[in-house]
Amino acid sequence: MTSMMERSPGFPAAPSEEPDWMSCRRCRVLLYRKRFDRAGGVCPECGWHSPLGADRRVATLLDRESAVRVAPPETVHDPLSFVDLEPYADRLSKARARTGLDDAVQVVRGTIQGRPVVAAVMDFAFLGGSLGAAAGEAVAVAAETALADQAPLLLVTASGGARMQEGTLSLMQMAKTAGAMARLDEAGLLTVSLITDPTYGGVAASFATLSDVLIAEPGARMGFAGPRVIEQTIRQKLPGDFQTAEFLLGHGLIDGVRARAELPYLLGTLLSAAARREGRDGGGVGDGGGGEEGGGGRARERDAEDVAVRDPRGLTRRPVDQAVRLARDLGRPTTLDHVAEWTDRFVELRGDRAGGGDCPAIAGGLAVVDGLPLVVVGHQKGHTTDELVRRNFGMPSPAGYRKAMRLMRLAAKLRLPLVTLIDTPGAYPGLEAEEHGQAHAIAECIRLMGSLPVPVVSVITGEGGSGGALALGVANEVLICENGVYSVISPEGCAAILWRSPEAAGTAAAALKIDAASMLELGVVDGVVPEPDGGAHRDPAAAARLVRRAVVHAVRRLRGRDGADLVAERRARYRRFGSVDASLKEKGILP
Structure with a gap:
């Protein structure tokens, strides 16, 4: 099986094709690029988590060579024949050429620590990860694939909001994706959102926040309206950490803030706890976390006396x-x-x-x-x-x-x-x-x-x-x-x-x-x-x-x-x- 990394033209260029040294966007410290890449795109000095493209994100989260692409069906193209400073059709063509992606969401089947999962991964590099018909369809298809596979759904979000060039059809994607999440709720399947920077607007107000578990990377921002809009509306200066992952955690809006290196183990634990076993669902229980051989590193006590x-x-x-x-x-x-x-x-x-x-x-x-x-x-x-x-x-x-x-x-x-x-x-x-x-x-x-x-x-x-x-x-x-x-x-x-x-x-x-x-x-x-x-x-x-x-x-x-x-x-x-x-x-x- 060919890995996503090998077959996708959207994967970032090899370090050898880029300058050996780079500057951290947050602390401005000079970093050796190869060390930065080995650290998963995290600054060793200040902990800044750099943006990751969808393909690289898949490669860092899923087991090696386990990812198989799920292709969503074709959706409407430029439904409004929209033109602002340039035609929307031209913007789409340029975004596809620049990123090598069809749209802002990539869908894959795969495993994390051996547990099956379906993932819908957003890429901010594609028109700001905006939610249009194609992106909404991809999320819906990911949910339907998870339902068919009886597997958990992982959503990795990165978006500036709805895609304005598609008008109300973009708005309707919020209802489409929310309905898809509801079907997974009804089926009893675990849903997890990994919030990355930034996640705003229609994505935050639909599928991103409807998951059972919400985990954010350090410093990731999430909200409905952006801070500039809010400040203009209320005419007040916002707190410095407003809408950051740490702010959201303190206000009870997410479950945790985890560094990038921790995510595979964390997600593996969640998938293990939610694992289904055929014929074991009566009364709500199925074996998980190691099946019949135990889990969690503790000895089994199946026949222990009361x-x-x-x-x-x-x-x-x-x-x-x-x-x-x-x-x-x-x-x-x-x-x-x-x-x-x-x-x-x-x-x-x-x-x-x-x-x-x-x-x-x-x-x-x-x-x-x-x-x-x-x-x-x-x-x-x-x-x-x-x-x-x-x-x-x-x-x-x-x-x-x-x-x-x-x-x-x-x-x-x-x-x-x-x-x-x-x-x-x-x-x-x-x-x-x-x-x-x-x-x-x-x-x-x-x-x-x-x-x-x-x-x-x-x-x-x-x-x-x-x-x-x-x-x-x-x-x-x-x-x-x-x-x-x-x-x-x-x-x-x-x-x-x-x-x-x-x-x-x-x-x-x-x-x-x-x-x-x-x-x-x-x-x-x-x-x-x-x-x-x-x-x-x-x-x-x-x-x-x-x-x-x-x-x-x-x-x-x-x-x-x-x-x-x-x-x-x-x-x-x-x-x-x-x-x-x-x-x-x-x-x-x-x-």
Whole structure:
């Protein structure tokens, strides 16, 4: 098979045909061209990512010699017979001669780290990567090819916006491509956008931002209107980093900013987590990340026994106030600690996509654990004062719950199990949180979790505080760590309200029965995950491995179940709470 690099006339000239030295466009440092090319077109001094043509982009992202061109059908040519300073037909001819490309989007089939993918790659050198009929058709054909192949779609964007010379036919490409993306959503196929500099106008307002995962190169700019237009409209000076990848990440509009060298591994991880296996989609689960032989660099535990304690009589009772202290210990593993111990393959996804920002109190993403592709979402506290402050002590804002919901919907779309890790004093009770609809965000999260047609497993790893915890806790199987607690209100809050004294927190904790053994007796949880002697903080790695074993066992038990049955079972679980249960009477828990 001939590589795209070898057969495409659009590939950049060999370094020997260009001057040996060049100047970085950003820092103006003199660079040796061969070193610059070996670095993927990235300045070693300032990190500037130079533009790449479509063919070279394909060569840097896809496995060597795996790319096969997909030719879109012919589209209308110069539909308006448009003339500005020169005829549009002449502009097209010159662009084709100069770039060796038919139009601004190239479509290929290929693989990334051995995983199949269809890619639509834009080239800014062709009339500024503008979106016209041919470019829109190419994106639509790429989506249809991905649908036919049942493969993920990768979009690499670089565009100044719609192609004005094609009038409203150019505008219609936004609807065409959005419809093509919707079909992939309906089919449950992963879509990924790699945002490169620049991505504006009709491309940003259609297919580029409709992908499941949005990754941008450092410094890449994306927006609907350009900064010059915005400044003229609002008559204000814009921030220096306005619309850059870093700006977008801070406002919750993309998932990450990654250097060019990281992209093949990152994309390979995403494709691995979203991999389909024939006949494995029941209940939303297929093997991925190594198939039957494992994934993520961890040993498989297909037949591992259940580590969770299911009978309250098998638990050692301790004073409830002691459990509260242990649940809050800063040495306990956080969500990201658990994920780091569970697997080597994890891509954190960030942002609520609604401009609310990226709430640091919620962390989550796509992972492969013991060969199982999962979506993991959890509260994130921290171990130091600085981290606790930055993570808002694990108390999510509305943007945090909306980020969680975005990941939950991704799990449903890709038919992947959802695992949630709960450790929060509660949702953030602040002025800004209320202004942005904290109650509504929590309610939506609870409703969505109850309706997901995939296996859902929740683990209370530390503190399960109020509705802020329940928003991540509506599951088919709910587990709690041995020293975890789960409560309608903090013991301090209960003591202040009912005892009217903060000194009564211990008494309130005991009265509320918030410890793991009581939760198991009440049927609120299905099992208790043991901890190392003295608590999870004594050996966080061992504690994380125990949770992993419990999660894997639960997911394997639930996988393959029909989605409708999983939803019905989950709703029935919560429907019965508060009803008179004869078994609880027999145990003496209810009078």
